[in-house]
Amino acid sequence: MLHAVLARAIRHGRLTVQYPDGRIRHYGDGTGPEAGFRILTRRAAWRLVTNPGLSFGESYMDGAIEPLDGRLLDLLNLLMANMAEPTGHPVEALRALWRQARRRLDQLNPAPRARRNVAHHYDLNGRLYALFLDRDRQYSCAYFPTGQESLEEAQAAKKRHIAAKLRLAPGQEVLDIGCGWGGMALTLARDHGVRVTGITLSEEQLREARRRAAEAGLADRCRFELLDYRAWRRPVDRIVSVGMFEHVGIVNYPAFFRTLARALKPDGVALVHAIGRRDGPGSTNPWLTRYIFPGGYSPALSEVLPAVERSGLWATDVEILRLHYALTLQEWRRRFAANRDAIQSLYDERFCRMFEFYLAASEASFRQGGLINWQLQVSRRIDAVPLTRDYMLEAERALAAAPAG
């Protein structure tokens, strides 16, 4: 059965599969990239036919699938490059319908569930994130002006890139929705003299963000709260939200942008940075939903813009970052591998394999699977930002040239 499915699905490259009975088969046209895997149990082979989206990751976690030569990323790149083209099998259309129906339910995310969803991933032991993220713990797409930057440089460049779009001035009030461990808020407060409130649903992140603010002597200008964005009431000059929109859920997009429209002062500006998909509405991979991001979804821009248009906000700029997240994930994977022993002692082998699969599958998705990272700038007034975008690059370069701190 699996043989028939693969023979149909794999058209490009060369995929080698070693079956539980020892037989080795090859798929694809034999040109281009090569990769392969061993399936160790008949059950894993069967589940790959009936539920590939969930079971490939699970079987990898359980050790029932082993990439040849340990090259997990190459394997996922090859599989995704082939899956990007529909095979035209009727089962695909049925699956798509089913996913469309389910995803609205999966993404309802009322406040209590939103908090549980966030805790699932972001309340993991804080030491874990220190072992694969950059020093500032930016857990979102970095920005690589040349592609040659270190992760630390690229995350600093990302913060400058966003700050430049926000047109900050000393004394402004800034709201950071989904503030993570506080890196963005602290940077804005330190380098731009603004007052920032960061909100998060993760108690672990809240604790760490507050600790860092105190340590940096910024606690007076940088506050952190455990708060759902829907509960925010105070008008602010600027709003920034980086890597949080993925957790909002499609049914809540109107509420999200209404919150921005209500919270911004009349000359306010907001910048939302999130993962998206290039090829229209889709659904979150079921393995990712179960193990990493319950309630999460990365939308096509065509799914985001209707909510912006109805909110009364102006969409003043849309940047589409391609490949930047692949470069970010490449470095996270490298650091994760370098610290694998330490991470294994924090958790266990199955957790390590789960996380490795998550990082490799994400990187492959940004190279082969049509994932992007978009930055959407919105304002309440037609003239809240200048006539042209030139100020963005000019401000960013001035920031890069200035000494930090």
Next chain:
Amino acid sequence: MLHAVLARAIRHGRLTVQYPDGRIRHYGDGTGPEAGFRILTRRAAWRLVTNPGLSFGESYMDGAIEPLDGRLLDLLNLLMANMAEPTGHPVEALRALWRQARRRLDQLNPAPRARRNVAHHYDLNGRLYALFLDRDRQYSCAYFPTGQESLEEAQAAKKRHIAAKLRLAPGQEVLDIGCGWGGMALTLARDHGVRVTGITLSEEQLREARRRAAEAGLADRCRFELLDYRAWRRPVDRIVSVGMFEHVGIVNYPAFFRTLARALKPDGVALVHAIGRRDGPGSTNPWLTRYIFPGGYSPALSEVLPAVERSGLWATDVEILRLHYALTLQEWRRRFAANRDAIQSLYDERFCRMFEFYLAASEASFRQGGLINWQLQVSRRIDAVPLTRDYMLEAERALAAAPAG
């Protein structure tokens, strides 16, 4: 009747109306902008109630409505600023439904009708356009880096802005869909050493574009054809389309972007520049449809992006130009007024009033009515354009610094 409608609709500013019986009434809260009009016939007053979208322009053309002090733009700005907020009247919801149903039909634009629609406006006497456009006859939104440029400078800046996004190299094949009188094609051929084919459905534009190519000695590198975009077959490196998408019609957006995807070589890049609306799907004003642009529609980005996503193309950048078109129209109106006698002798008084209404209503729409001009860059490959947008501003400034020609 009209009194009741205006009393309900006009909330801001101060609108003065002089009725056919000589009575003068005021509307609005009396703060902010002031403007007004006289209605000279009872019929015009009645039609303003039953069909304001069509009849306001018609009554102006016929002289049955006269703006006070001749200030047509101020009047339209005031009316549009008030209409931007829905009054909640149930008739509005019914009208919206009816318009949604009609607009798909209005915008079918099969090839023969597309040609008639284009002839309606663009086959007007060529001298007309020379009397209000810039010297290069750019009949689309200019680009004002500072807002202080002359129209000639701003149209040259627009062409540089677009050329920078196209990443041109000498010898490339470029397709210009909706080439107008050839200004963009000739500029690209002359300043970038590319070979351009411009296609239009207007015989008047075709003749003039060919004449200009011959005159400039560029006829070998710059060809023009009378062709519908759907009929284009030859692969090209670059596609540019400026101010044509407004005539495509919403039902044809998938065909338009499929045409781009099919016509572009694998490393190709295209740039589409068109008018849009910020506040979601709408409908074209019936006066504009009847008198100026039959079959025309300026879409919300949420209406454009689904077709891009399904086409297999990457949306690699979306720029949203606000107010640039208001500045452009302001200058077109000024030149039109300065040449009114010459234009009246080409046509007649009613034509002049029609055109004045069109220019003023358009300018008011870009200031008060939520119209924008978007530039969408698309490519076939994820890496067809650089990692960051920095190249755009750098190339544009290099072009501005270089001597033309």
